[in-house]
Amino acid sequence: AQSVTQPDIHITVSEGASLELRCNYSYGATPYLFWYVQSPGQGLQLLLKYFSGDTLVQGIKGFEAEFKRSQSSFNLRKPSVHWSDAAEYFCAVRGSGGYQKVTFGTGTKLQVIP
């Protein structure tokens, strides 16, 4: 069965600083990978996805993520964080064959300080 780990429960960064959120997955083959963001009181919004091809994926709001098969990782990055990026971020993994459930990580809560 697939699994996903987000080792950081909470991260604090200064506005304008760079950001990297970590995500490690476990799956026997090449998975589908996702990052979602959830603002308080809202549903999850898809930031970016990886299905195949280029391992560096660009998403909305200036985010990007890189799929590294050798490290089983799909870390999320942003070069300069804005106060509006404060939210909870979820990494998710799904097997690539047929129907398979999407497994969500436990989330990383991002705090942005002025």
Add this chain to the structure above:
Amino acid sequence: DAGVIQSPRHEVTEMGQEVTLRCKPISGHDYLFWYRQTMMRGLELLIYFNNNVPIDDSGMPEDRFSAKMPNASFSTLKIQPSEPRDSAVYFCASSPEGRGNYTFGSGTRLTVV
């Protein structure tokens, strides 16, 4: 597009009462998912539909939970009778292809007292 629309946004009910949560997916999306989010268990998939047909309901916690999708533009999740441990945020999500790229609704926060 208005996105995925859920109602009500908040529901407070007494233990033993029936609760019905509603969802309108994005037009043209063939897949609809119901998730539950709690602090303790995170996001849990309850059930999903493809072309209005329930495909996998293995996540439905018990027989008190039921879900229907009578047409492509409407789905309900019913809990009868409700219990305090059902308190959670319930999300509906839809997808054009079911690969994991979902559009979520804003959720229904259910409190059972």
